Amino acid sequence: MGSRGCGKGCRDDSPVGGPAFPPGGRCQCAGAVSARCSASRSPRGGSSGRSMGDALDELWWDSPAVAGSSPDPSEDEAVEKASDNRTARHKDSDSKPAMTKKRKQPAECFLSQPEEKQETSVKAKKRKKKKISDILEKSAPKPGVPADLQNLLSQHFGENRSVIEMEELKLSDSCFLPANDLTHSFSSYLKEICPKWAKLRKKHTEKKSVVMLVICSSALRSLELIKSMTAFKGDCRVLKLFAKHIKIKEQLNMLEKGVFHIGVGTPGRVKALVEQDGLCLDSTKYMILDWNWRDQKLRRMMDIPEIKKETIDLLEMSIIKLCREGSVKLGLF
DSSP: OOOHHHHSOBBBOOTTBOOSSOOTOOOOTOOOSSEEEEOOTTTTTTHHHHHHHHHTTTTTSSHHHHHTTTTOHHHHHHHHHHHHHHHHHHHHHHHHHHHHHHHHHHHEEEEEEHHHHHHHHHHHHHHHHHOOOOOOOOSOOOOOOHHHHHHHOOOOOOOOOOTHHHHHHOOOOGGBOOOEEEEEEOOHHHHOOTTTHHHHHHHHHOSSOOOOOOOSSHHHHHHHHHHHHHHHHHOOOOOEETTTTTTTTHHHHHHHSSSEEEEEOOHHHHHHHEEEEEEETTTTEEEEOOOOOOOOOOOOGSSSSSHHHHHHHHHHIIHHHHHHHHHHHHEEE
16 A cells, blocks of 8 residues: 655555545645545655646546536525525515506596586586576566466366356456556556546445455565555555564454455465455455566566465455356556
8 A cells, every 4th residue: 555645745545556535525724625636746755747636537627626617605695695685576576566556546536527517417416406596587577467377277277166166267358457668657557447446446335355366476565555546545444464573453443444456465374364254345346456466586476376366366255156147357567
């Protein structure tokens, strides 16, 4: 057995002809990893110029230490880190569009916009419905004629009355006074339709009755008409026949005790007085309807449903019968 070494002081007593170091072994001098010792000659043998690889019948470039193919652990770690960074970037890039998609889908916002438009359109419609007076403003004022009252009665009773009953409600033109042509004041109109008023009021001495009955839509309108007839009434007595601030018992007592020539009021209170026998219409000669006047909402007397119904009920109660008999004349102011 001969001693061999790597040339740096380490020795191996393996037989000559065998491998200097076991495959994958380490040299005892510096601990460097090699499959064969890199020394080409033994320090003592002084052999000719054969290398260690030639002695072992192996090519020196097949040695992994000489080829340098063994990977560096630090390089592997760097490669792993780079691959981890790439995968992280891919994950981030994949996650970002998902986040943006969620942000770009404001379903609630898009649904709320048409709802607001619908609300505004509804509000606009409501405002238009409130402006009913615009239609009446555009319509030119027309004086009332007897045909208007006839049409009103036929529309009100047409569905519930027979043909014979409807004929009993019809009034001839002789039952009406000349209509107001919208040029008269209330006093001038009364003077035109009743030129012999002075004689009529002197002859009238009956209680619970009036010679002229004026029907209007409200208490305020009644007061206006009473003030506007001062030039016509003279010294005759006028009775207020409306419900505002006046009890029906007070009106019944006044009709029983005194003599009144003109009564001005609303159809509801006049109807109540007639039903309670507080007012008798047998001595009445004229009945005037405040037909053409309009209130602040530009409504006429017959445009108000309550006033319309009460007026028709009063006409049906006794006025139409008296008109057909010729004792009462109807006037449309």
